[in-house]
Amino acid sequence: MLNKYARAFFTRVLTPFAAFLIRRGVSPDTVTLIGTAGVVAGALVFYPRGEFFWGTVVITLFVFSDLVDGNMARQLGRSSRWGAFLDSTLDRVADGAIFGGFALWYAGTGNNVMLCAVSIFCLASGQVVSYTKARGESIGLPVAVNGLVERAERLVISLVAAGFAGLHAFGVPGIQVLLPIALWIVAVGSLVTLVQRVVTVRREAAEADAAAALQKGENASQGTSHGSGAAQ
Numbered sequence: 001m002l003n004k005y006a007r008a009f010f011t012r013v014l015t016p017f018a019a020f021l022i023r024r025g026v027s028p029d030t031v032t033l034i035g036t037a038g039v040v041a042g043a044l045v046f047y048p049r050g051e052f053f054w055g056t057v058v059i060t061l062f063v064f065s066d067l068v069d070g071n072m073a074r075q076l077g078r079s080s081r082w083g084a085f086l087d088s089t090l091d092r093v094a095d096g097a098i099f100g101g102f103a104l105w106y107a108g109t110g111n112n113v114m115l116c117a118v119s120i121f122c123l124a125s126g127q128v129v130s131y132t133k134a135r136g137e138s139i140g141l142p143v144a145v146n147g148l149v150e151r152a153e154r155l156v157i158s159l160v161a162a163g164f165a166g167l168h169a170f171g172v173p174g175i176q177v178l179l180p181i182a183l184w185i186v187a188v189g190s191l192v193t194l195v196q197r198v199v200t201v202r203r204e205a206a207e208a209d210a211a212a213a214l215q216k217g218e219n220a221s222q223g224t225s226h227g228s229g230a231a232q
């Protein structure tokens with residue numbers, strides 16, 4: 001949903017910054033790499049210590065690089081297969097660090113096995129949700145569904161909640177409950193999205209296999225009729 005509705009807005013907002021980086025000679029790949037490094041550092045330095053506010057501030061500063069790199073590539077007319085591969089692969093690394101950071105907090109000082117498990121579930125299900133699309137597309141299917149909770153939703157829900165939950169350290173009472181709520185929402189939403197995508201791939205695969213079988217039958221019968229024609 002965010003990918004559909006918010007992307008156009010952020011493209012407009014970030015285009016001048018992307019153009020500025022291009023003028024400075026920065027490449028899209030550099031932005032992809034530095035953006036990911038910043039997200040990973042923000043997540044793994046701050047979240048395991050329960051410093052959710054500062055972790056979210058650092059991650060937010062870097063996470064928009066994921067919209068800037070593609071914008072730069074398009075402005076340069078240099079969108080490439082390598083760039084698409086690098087972008088998607090490093091997305092998985094960044095997501096792993098964010099939900100891994102939450103899991104490390106709950107496994108340590110946060111001391112909550114259930115929320116540690118929910119964080120790990122968010123991490124794993126997010127990766128599998130993305131994989132369903134990548135694998136479906138790699139076997140030639142359109143995977144014409146996005147689903148309830150895509151990457152943008154996973155990030156916005158968990159980062160907004162973590163940022164506000166972090167205000168607990170500045171004396172705001174009760175607000176830390178937002179993070180567990182967000183993690184449960186992301187976990188359930190990811191599960192629903194996974195089911196949506198698997199059902200879509202199953203239907204598209206069945207349709208594609210049926211069309212291929214039909215085509216094979218037609219080819220065979222044409223081959224037979226040609227063959228019998230030649231014999232006559």
Ligand SMILES: CCCCCCCC/C=C\CCCCCCCC(=O)OC[C@H](COP(=O)(O)O[C@@H]1[C@H](O)[C@H](OP(=O)(O)O)[C@@H](O)[C@H](O)[C@H]1O)OC(=O)CCCCCCC/C=C\CCCCCCCC
Nearest residue numbers: 002003006007066088091130150151152155159160163164
């Ligand atoms: C007082 C409190 C302090 C709070 C501190 C700060 C809080 C800041 C809070 C939030 C900021 C969140 C920002 C999150 C921005 C996310 C942007 C982003 O990177 O989105 C990525 C997404 C996908 O990009 P790609 O096409 O490159 O990736 C594809 C994707 O990964 C696919 O995965 P799948 O979806 O299938 O799981 C892969 O399949 C594919 O391979 C891969 O290529 O980009 C978008 O979706 C574009 C839309 C982005 C929309 C961002 C909206 C941000 C909106 C609101 C910010 C809210 C701020 C509120 C602050 C409130 C606090 C005061």
Ligand SMILES: Nc1ccn([C@@H]2O[C@H](COP(=O)(O)O)[C@@H](O)[C@H]2O)c(=O)n1
Nearest residue numbers: 028029066069070073079080083084087
């Ligand atoms: N280093 C990069 C990063 C991205 N691309 C291209 O942009 C597409 C992703 O666009 P986003 O707006 O989601 O970043 C990606 O599929 C590539 O075509 C690139 O070329 N090099």
Ligand SMILES: [Mg+2]
Nearest residue numbers: 066067070087
């Ligand atoms: Mg990107």
Ligand SMILES: [Mg+2]
Nearest residue numbers: 066087088091
């Ligand atoms: Mg990306």
